[in-house]
Each structure stands twice: as structure tokens, then as C-alpha cells.
Amino acid sequence: xxxxxxIIAIDGYSSTGKSxxxxxxxxxxxxxxxxxxxxxxxxxxYAVEHSLIDDGNRIDSQALGSALxxxxxxxxxxxxxxxxxxxxxxIEKEIRxxxxxxxxxxxxxxxxxxxxxxRKLRELGRQKRVVIDGRDIGSTxxxxxxxxxxxxxxxxxxxxxxxxxxxxxxxxxxFEDVLANVRERDYIDSHREVSPLTxxxxxxxxxxxxxxxxxxxxxxxxxxxxxxxNAGSDGDRAGFPEPDNTRR
Ligand code: DC
Numbered sequence: 001x002x003x004x005x006x007i008i009a010i011d012g013y014s015s016t017g018k019s020x021x022x023x024x025x026x027x028x029x030x031x032x033x034x035x036x037x038x039x040x041x042x043x044x045x046y047a048v049e050h051s052l053i054d055d056g057n058r059i060d061s062q063a064l065g066s067a068l069x070x071x072x073x074x075x076x077x078x079x080x081x082x083x084x085x086x087x088x089x090x091i092e093k094e095i096r097x098x099x100x101x102x103x104x105x106x107x108x109x110x111x112x113x114x115x116x117x118x119r120k121l122r123e124l125g126r127q128k129r130v131v132i133d134g135r136d137i138g139s140t141x142x143x144x145x146x147x148x149x150x151x152x153x154x155x156x157x158x159x160x161x162x163x164x165x166x167x168x169x170x171x172x173x174x175f176e177d178v179l180a181n182v183r184e185r186d187y188i189d190s191h192r193e194v195s196p197l198t199x200x201x202x203x204x205x206x207x208x209x210x211x212x213x214x215x216x217x218x219x220x221x222x223x224x225x226x227x228x229x230n231a232g233s234d235g236d237r238a239g240f241p242e243p244d245n246t247r248r
Contacts, residue, residue, distance in 0.1 A: 001221060003029055003228045004146075005128035009138035011197065012151030014185045015158035015165075016208060021151070021216055022133040028217065029131075029224075034075070034124055036134035036141070037104075038084045039117045041095035042073040044107045046086065048100065057106045065112040073120065105185070109192050135189055138200035147227065148203035149220070157209045158182050 008031065010022045019035055026033035046067065047053045052060045075082045076090070083092045094100065107113055118141050121132060125142055134141070138148035153161075159179035166173050189197040199205065204223065208216055 001029070001225065003224055006146035006228065007125055007128060007142050007144075008131040008147045008149070009142050009145040009200075009203075010131065010133040010149045010151060011135055011138050011199070011203065012149075012206075013153070013158065013197070014189065015162045015182060016151040016153050017161070017213070017216075018133040018151050020213065021208075021220075022131045024213065024217060025220060026131045028221075030129070032124070032127070032130045033082050034121060034130055034132040035082070035084075036117060036121055036132055036137060038075075038092075038095060039073055039120055040108045040113070041100050041104050042084050042086060042091060043068070043071065043113050043116065044100050044104045045091055045095050046071055047107055048103060053103055053107065057103060059106060059110065061110055061112065064107075064110070068112060068116045071116070075124075105188055109194060111194050114194050135197040136195040138203050139198050140195045143200065147224070148200050150199040150203040150205050152205060152207050153209040155179060155182050155186070
């Protein structure tokens with residue numbers, strides 16, 4: 001399917017499968033996939049490696065703020081993936097570790113860090129034909145994005161997905177603990193002072209509680225065809241209903 005040069009913003013709650021969905025969309029339409037969470041994780045790795053965050057998650061925000069302009073975080077396309085590098089070092093694996101996952105939330109609340117990540121994303125998004133996932137992409141980073149999706153799913157279902165993911169990595173976890181963590185992250189993400197997780201007014205909600213990835217792809221293709229089919233001018237958009245995402 002041919003679609004025009006647009007920005008697709010995918011926001012939503014944690015463990016809704018945003019990045020898997022965004023990756024597939026990028027592949028399907030030949031877009032660049034940008035993982036905004038990876039940039040927050042990259043900054044966190046830098047902070048950890050330079051002892052700018054301690055065990056109690058206290059951050060030396062002044063030192064971190066001064067280091068940010070010199071922090072060379074960039075994506076490199078390798079083996080069909082967009083991998084994050086710090087200078088000439090690939091940091092994809094390190095940024096996904098539990099140690100970084102535990103520290104990224106407080107780092108992501110810092111206004112100077114958010115400004116740094118926003119600037120990088122805006123530079124990369126200038127070329128259009130990008131799909132970006134995060135928490136504040138449609139509301140704050142790219143309010144002009146032509147297509148905004150807000151992903152959600154029932155907390156219990158997200159907890160099951162997350163538990164399976166963790167069990168797949170050999171971690172022993174209890175459902176109640178994972179569910180509590182899902183709810184806690186929802187709360188932190190939605191209540192932080194700077195750029196909280198909010199649904200942009202013009203975002204289309206996708207509740208994938210009972211949808212497979214294949215069904216989600218059909219859903220988005222219908223949505224895109226409706227909005228941007230026939231060369232996708234604004235005039236073409238009028239009158240197309242949004243696809244029904246409650247389909248089971
Ligand atoms: O999507 P993720 O788990 O890789 O995100 C890592 C952290 O970064 C998570 O705590 C939320 C935060 N984040 C954010 O605040 N804003 C974004 N646009 C993306 C991620």
C-alpha cells in the first residue's frame with residue numbers, strides 16, 4: 001500500500017505492545033522506526049556508567065544536564081533493525097537490562113532529559129516517513145503528526161503478557177506482583193509533571209486486549225487506507241469512518 005510522507009505517532013500504556021506494532025508498521029510501509037524509550041534508556045545508561053544516579057535513584061541532574069549536549073546517541077540501521085549507539089558503541093543490549101529498566105523512569109522525569117530526547121526525535125522526524133512510539137509523541141513531540149494511535153489494554157491482560165515475557169527470560173515472577181507493577185507504572189507515567197502520558201485529542205484509540213498482531217495490522221491498514229488512500233490529501237480524508245477496534 002502506498003501512503004504519503006507522514007509521521008505516525010504511537011503512544012500508550014506500558015506492555016501494550018507499542019514497539020512490536022510500530023516495528024511491523026515500519027516494515028509494512030517502508031518507514032523508519034524510532035523507539036523514543038530507547039533514547040531515555042541510553043541517557044540512563046550514561047548516567048549509571050558515570051555514577052550520576054545512585055542506588056536510591058537520586059540523580060545529579062546538574063552534571064547530567066551538562067553532559068547531554070556532548071552525548072552522542074544515534075540510531076544505526078543494522079540487520080533490518082534500528083540499533084542505538086553511544087558514539088561507536090552499540091548499546092542495544094545494555095539499555096534493555098533490568099538495571100536500566102529500574103532507573104529509566106526517574107531519569108525520564110527530568111525536563112532537561114526530555115528536552116534532549118525531544119530535540120533528537122524532531123531532527124529525525126523532519127524527514128517524515130517515520131513511526132515513533134512512546135508516551136508523549138502525539139501530544140508533545142509531534143503534535144502535528146498526521147496519524148496518532150493511542151494504545152491501551154486491560155491491566156490484567158498486560159500483566160499476563162509481561163509475565164510471559166519475563167518468564168521467557170528465565171525470571172520467576174508472580175502474577176500479583178507483575179499486575180501491581182503494571183498499575184504502578186500506569187500511575188507514574190500518567191501523573192508525572194513533565195509530559196505525562198496523555199491521549200492527544202486527535203489520537204485514535206486501539207484497545208488490543210483481545211486482538212492478535214495480525215488483527216492489529218488489518219486494523220491499521222484499514223485506518224490508513226481510509227485516511228490516506230487516493231493520494232491522501234486532506235480532502236480525501238473526509239467522511240471515512242475510523243475502523244472498529246473493538247472487533248474480536
Ligand atoms: O517504552 P520503554 O519501556 O522503553 O520506555 C522507557 C521509559 O522511558 C519508560 O519509563 C517511559 C519513558 N518514556 C517516556 O517518558 N516518554 C517516551 N516518549 C518514551 C518513554
